[in-house]
Amino acid sequence: MxxxxxxxxxxxxxxxxxxxxxxxxxxxxxxxxxxxxxxxxxxxxxxxxxxxxxxxxxxxxxxxxxxxxxxCPKCGQRTRVGYRVNQVDRVNRDTKLRICKKCQAAI
Known part of the structure; x- marks a missing residue:
């Protein structure tokens, strides 16, 4: 969810x-x-x-x-949720960020 x-x-x-x-x-x-x-x-x-x-x-x-x-907390519009994968070098694990589909800001 x-x-x-x-x-x-x-x-x-x-x-x-x-x-x-x-x-x-x-x-x-x-x-x-x-x-x-x-x-x-x-x-x-x-x-x-x-x-x-x-x-x-x-x-x-x-x-x-x-x-x-x-x-969305940044643009204030209702939006769908997308995901972006960020790579972390220390532990070599990927982290999933939820992003706004309209303004691409992290939620």
Missing amino acids: KLKKDDRVVVLGGKDKGRTGKIEKVLPRQAKVLIAGLNLFKKHVRPQGERQPGGVVEIAKPLPASRVALV
Whole structure:
């Protein structure tokens, strides 16, 4: 999955279309992402004794990863993610950098 935690994304479809937020959690097996403050639903909770009162609680549900697009930190536009391989001489290992497809900046 090309999206990572703390990436800024914009929602492409659904009730929160056009809104931006930061990814709190990535669920790669389900291909979903949890975005802070978006895709909120109301859940009715029963009281759990004296420690937790009942009522209506808003919880965030995960969105499909195909319904969000990454926002480039440099150009500020929604973009696709590409990869560039950089060679490191010290250990002779290659490192993969995520790049913006529009402005070629590292993400």
